[in-house]
Amino acid sequence: MEIESNEFEIKAGDFAIVQRQGYTKLHKLKPHGNMLIGKFNVEMDNVIGQRYFDTFQMKNSPENKKMFILEKVEDSTNATDALNIEKSGTDNRNITSQGDTQSLTKEDIDKLQDSELNSNAIIYELVNNSKTFNMKTGYSQEKYIRKKEKKYFEYLQLRKPTIRLLTNMFYRQDPVKTLGIRIDDLSQILTYANIHSEGNHLLYDSGTSGLMMAAIMNAIGARTSGTLIHMHPGNQCQKNAFVAMQFPEEQKVRCLNVNLYSVIRCFYQDTAKEENYEPTRKRQKTEDPSSASTTKVEEEAPKQPQWQLENEKACRILKTKCDSLVVTSKEHPVNLVKELLPFLNGGRQLVVFSLTREPLQDLFLYLKSRLDIVAIKLSNNFMRYYQVLPERTHPEVNMNSGGFILSAVKLNC
Amino acid sequence: MSFDGYKATVKEGDTVVLYLTISQVYSIKAQEKTINKKGIEVESVFQTPYGALKCAELVGKTYGSKVSLSKGWGYILQPTPELWTLTLSHRTQIIYTPDISMIIFQLELCPGSIVVESGTGSGSLSHAFIRAVKPHGHLYTFDFHEVRSEIARQEFDDHGLGQYVTVCHKDVCENGFGENLNGIVDAVFLDLPHPWLAVPHAVKALKESGGRICSFSPCIEQVQKTCLELTRLGFQEIQTMEVLQTQYNVQTKHIPVKDLDFLKMAKSENKSDGAEKKESEVAKFLTAIPPMQQPGHTGYLTFASLYPIWSRKLGISIDENETD
Numbered sequence: 001m002e003i004e005s006n007e008f009e010i011k012a013g014d015f016a017i018v019q020r021q022g023y024t025k026l027h028k029l030k031p032h033g034n035m036l037i038g039k040f041n042v043e044m045d046n047v048i049g050q051r052y053f054d055t056f057q058m059k060n061s062p063e064n065k066k067m068f069i070l071e072k073v074e075d076s077t078n079a080t081d082a083l084n085i086e087k088s089g090t091d092n093r094n095i096t097s098q099g100d101t102q103s104l105t106k107e108d109i110d111k112l113q114d115s116e117l118n119s120n121a122i123i124y125e126l127v128n129n130s131k132t133f134n135m136k137t138g139y140s141q142e143k144y145i146r147k148k149e150k151k152y153f154e155y156l157q158l159r160k161p162t163i164r165l166l167t168n169m170f171y172r173q174d175p176v177k178t179l180g181i182r183i184d185d186l187s188q189i190l191t192y193a194n195i196h197s198e199g200n201h202l203l204y205d206s207g208t209s210g211l212m213m214a215a216i217m218n219a220i221g222a223r224t225s226g227t228l229i230h231m232h233p234g235n236q237c238q239k240n241a242f243v244a245m246q247f248p249e250e251q252k253v254r255c256l257n258v259n260l261y262s263v264i265r266c267f268y269q270d271t272a273k274e275e276n277y278e279p280t281r282k283r284q285k286t287e288d289p290s291s292a293s294t295t296k297v298e299e300e301a302p303k304q305p306q307w308q309l310e311n312e313k314a315c316r317i318l319k320t321k322c323d324s325l326v327v328t329s330k331e332h333p334v335n336l337v338k339e340l341l342p343f344l345n346g347g348r349q350l351v352v353f354s355l356t357r358e359p360l361q362d363l364f365l366y367l368k369s370r371l372d373i374v375a376i377k378l379s380n381n382f383m384r385y386y387q388v389l390p391e392r393t394h395p396e397v398n399m400n401s402g403g404f405i406l407s408a409v410k411l412n413c
Numbered sequence: 414m415s416f417d418g419y420k421a422t423v424k425e426g427d428t429v430v431l432y433l434t435i436s437q438v439y440s441i442k443a444q445e446k447t448i449n450k451k452g453i454e455v456e457s458v459f460q461t462p463y464g465a466l467k468c469a470e471l472v473g474k475t476y477g478s479k480v481s482l483s484k485g486w487g488y489i490l491q492p493t494p495e496l497w498t499l500t501l502s503h504r505t506q507i508i509y510t511p512d513i514s515m516i517i518f519q520l521e522l523c524p525g526s527i528v529v530e531s532g533t534g535s536g537s538l539s540h541a542f543i544r545a546v547k548p549h550g551h552l553y554t555f556d557f558h559e560v561r562s563e564i565a566r567q568e569f570d571d572h573g574l575g576q577y578v579t580v581c582h583k584d585v586c587e588n589g590f591g592e593n594l595n596g597i598v599d600a601v602f603l604d605l606p607h608p609w610l611a612v613p614h615a616v617k618a619l620k621e622s623g624g625r626i627c628s629f630s631p632c633i634e635q636v637q638k639t640c641l642e643l644t645r646l647g648f649q650e651i652q653t654m655e656v657l658q659t660q661y662n663v664q665t666k667h668i669p670v671k672d673l674d675f676l677k678m679a680k681s682e683n684k685s686d687g688a689e690k691k692e693s694e695v696a697k698f699l700t701a702i703p704p705m706q707q708p709g710h711t712g713y714l715t716f717a718s719l720y721p722i723w724s725r726k727l728g729i730s731i732d733e734n735e736t737d
Contacts, residue, residue, distance in 0.1 A: 008622065008721065053623070053724040157724075162521050184511070184656050187518035191510060194493045196544045197524040198418050221524025224548065323419050347477025347490055348419075357661075361699050364663040374432055374488055378661045378701055381511060386653040386713065388640045393633060409432070411488055412477035 008051045010158055015244040016052070017165050020156040021149075024169045026244055034067070037156065046070045047158055058154045073155065094135050103129045119152040139392065161244040163211075163218050170211060170241070178208045179328055180355035182402040184381045186211070189326060190219050192407040193351040197224035199323030202343055204231045204260065204336055206329045210239035213255060216326070217242065222251045229314045229322065231260040231340075233331075258314045259307065264339065266311045267318055321345040327352040333363050333406075346372070346412025355403040367408055376408040414573035416540065417547075420491050423471045428572060430490040430500060431480075433461060440492060440500035445469035461487065492572075494540040504561055507537040508604065508629060511658040512711055517545050519716045520600035520625045524550055529594065529601045529618055531555040531585045531611060533565045538602070539578065543569075547577045553594060557584040586610035594618045603628040608635060609642040616646050616719065623721040631712045639715055647725050648717035655713055661701035670694040 010016065012031040017024050020037055027035050027044075035042050042058060047070055050056075054072055061067035104125060112122050126148055127133050136144060159165060167186055170178045181189075195201055195216050205212045213230045220226035230237060237257045325344045327333055333352045344350060350373075354360050360378055367373040380403065385396040415427035423429055423443050431439045439459070445468070447457035457468040464483030474480065476491040490496060495510050508516070516538065522528060522545040530542060533556035542552045556562045562582035569578050581591070586607055590598075601615040601624070608628040615626050626648065628639045636653055643651050672694065719725070 051721075051723060053721045055724060164519060164521055183518060184515055187514035188511060188658075191495060191514040191517065191541065194495070194544075197548055218523050219545070224524050345419075345477075346475070349493070357701055358699075361663045361701055364701075365665075365699070368663075375435060375438075377435070378663060379658050380661075382657040382659070384655060386636070386655070388633075388636055388651075388653045388715075390637070390641070393637055409490060410477065411479070412475050413479055 008053070008160075010047050010050050010052060010054075012048050015161055015246060017159040017161050017169065018156055019159055021153045024159075024165065024172070026161065026166070026169065026240070040068050041066060042068045042070060042156075044070065046072070050158075052158055052160050055155050055157050058156065070156070091137060092135075092140070094132075101130055101132045102126065103131070113152070119149050119154055122152045123148045161241075161246070163215050163241075163245070166214065166241050166244060167211060170209060178211045179330065179353070180403050181208060181211065181328065181353060182381075182383065182400070184383045185353060185402050185405060186215055188379075188381070188405055189328070189351050189353055190215060192349060192405065193324040193326050194349050195219045195324055195326075197221045197226050199226055200317050200320070201226065201228045201324045201326070202231070202318075202322040202340065203228060203326045204329060204340060205238075205326075206233045206331060207238065208241075208328055210237070210242040212326065212328050213237070213239065213257075214241040214245050217247060217251060217255050218245065220251075220254065222248055227254045227256065227317065229263075229317060230255055230257045231263060232257065233260050235259070256310045256314045256317075258311050262307070263311050263314050263318075266308075267315045318343045323348050325350045329354075332359050334359070334366050337363060338366070341410065344410050346410055348410055350408045350410060352406045353403055354406075357404045360404050360406045363406055367406075372411045372413055373408050374411060376406065378404060378406050380404045414571070415491055416497075416543075416572035416574050420476060423474050423476065423489065425472050426571075427471075428492055428497075429471055429476075430492045430496045431459070431461070431466070432488045432490055433463060433485075437462065438496065438499050440497065441466070441468055441471075443468055443471035463487065494537075494544050497540050498537045501535055501537060503535055504564065505532075505534040507535045509537070509658075509711065511656045512629065512714060513538050513541045515654075515656050515714055516602060516627050516629070517541055519714070520602065520627055522546055522550075522600060524548065526550045526599040527553070527597055529553045529555070529590055529598050529615070531590075531601075531603055531605060532557065533562060533580060534604065535561075536565045536568055538604075539565070539569070540572075540574070542602075543574050543577045547574075550577070552578040553581065553590065553598075554578060555581045555583050555585045555590065557582070585614060589614035590618045596620055599624045601626045603639075604630075606635075607638075609638045612639065612642045612646060612648075619719050621722045623719045626717050626719065628715045629712045630715070631710070633713065636713045636715055643715070643717045648719055651715065651717040653713050653715045655710070657708065657711065659703045659707060661703055663699065663701050665697060665699050667695050667697050670696050 010029065012029050014029050016027055016029055018027050018035065018037060023038065025037060029044060029048065031048065033044050035044050040058060043061065047056060050072055056070040057073050058068040059071050061069045109122065112125060123145055133141065133144065167183050171182060197220055201216055203212055203216055213228065216228050220228060322343050323345055325340055327336055327340065329336055333354065337352060352360060352363060364376055364378050367376050383402060384399045387394055387396055414424065415429065425444060427443045428440055429443050431441055441459045444457055446454050449455045459466045459468055461482055463485030466480065466482055471480065471489060474489060476489060478489060479486050480489055498507065498510055520528065524546060526546045527550060528542055528546055530539060530552060533539060533554040539552060539554050546552060554565065559582045562580055566580040569575050569580065586605065595617050597620060598618040599620060601618060603611050605611055608630060630636050630639065640651055640653065
């Protein structure tokens, strides 16, 4: 199979995930632009025209000491191989923690870094100036090198955003920004809701930075028939993750972003009356965006504004009902689900996520009291990673806890 | 034919899920006749704890509606891969939805993906794979057990999914996935006793632009060998994990509250003693109770990426794995 060369070319305007060791960052590429990664300010010019998955080395800029430029790497070897460790201990009986094991000072290391960012050279100096390094066991030496390598690592790579990379990145940066949805949670929301290439799917999301809509649109896929109605509580929906995925236009337009209040108003009230409404602008704290958008609406008076067109389009779909309902909300789910359930077809799935269990317990009881809901399940996951190395396999030392998922089936009665 | 797309009503020959209670869910075929154990054609009747159901009566009914049984009622649902996983007949140990969800997600499958699965087993995961990659993607599923392979093929056809899947009877550890799959696959899934033997074949099958691999193994020794082989063949982002799900039962609980204050005073001082004792308080709260017993292990999931061909030779690992 041939690889289309331009499919993997890094272009200005692309959203890329920049990866340096365990650290990942979403970055929009400009023709000439800088990016801050860790404490390094990096000039990104040289990546344009190269390919994703190429490896770049950060080098001190010749013009500006504080800046780094990127150079494409053709081949290299691991720091551990290059270092050539001479002697290792068998255990740690002679190692005491006194704080003076490293004779290089912070200033010395900074100086090293400013002259040339080269993790091998820095680690070499660190090892040579460490009093205990040769007493450490081989495992522990390797661990030491890896730890230092991480700190002074000068290589990075650009990746095309995928839902997996984005979910992991968001979760590592700040779980709060995606309502605490962990990968296992997201994976199960998608399966329990039976999201796939067909059907009309309904999502209410109030705070996952666009991750839920991106994940659902990704599962619906390109060149398929499925659509998504994405209801959100604000003037603008959060869509960082959605934009980062850079779906083709044909796929993007099948995601209808509508304001929760205005679409429900549009559904239940006569659309003729709708003209005087603006979607919940009055709920905004500041005056400016509301007045700005009002004038915009007035200017385009003969033409219907985009949000209204999307509302009407969404309402037409809601009248024929949807094939799944997903709720990932900051708000208490009972009222939301109560209002959104009429839009769900009989015999179809409903999935609600919450980081805490109590709101879903309330929802569980509410759904149980309804005669048209069965198969109500409340669950959460235990997920952990493993370190797998010869003679050193064990669960990772750190783990976290995910959220709770309620799934149910609506009946046709 | 009821697995492909959303359906409103039951057609003759559809597989239908009969939901009675949360733990009593069955899949049945909506058809008048069936072949009994003696090979004779008889009327198809399904026995439930709430009475018998004539399968032919299901035809024409709306999915999600109520059906009467002689001693109660049930509901009929259109099968989804999740419901199918709960109701299918086990020909092998199967993979359940929490693991399936993680596998689909981590393999980065979406409509259009080409995915290889080995072995087919009872087809629990296969149904979820097909849902994720259709309409223009494809599943190639391999099993070294001929009968199992054949049953799976019939089942996919029966479920209306035949066009999205190719079932092969083959020992992939020995013979690989076949020339026709070289360099066209986006993701490979291995559930084999010796998964490391199939990893080199996976490298051949994966696209030059790279792809993802997953190995599901119940034992840690299998994981260790697989990880070594993945490392040797240049896979990156090698990560092993496990996912276990707990399902809760939500209940309102009442527990008595003891008030021992009255003990601090002499009986004579406390005149309304008898009355207070009666009012022993009860605290009421809503809680979610996990089951008494649940699976504590299913299998280890090992995932890894094969990078595009232009970045495979590099010795630098831009990986997120740390050692402790």
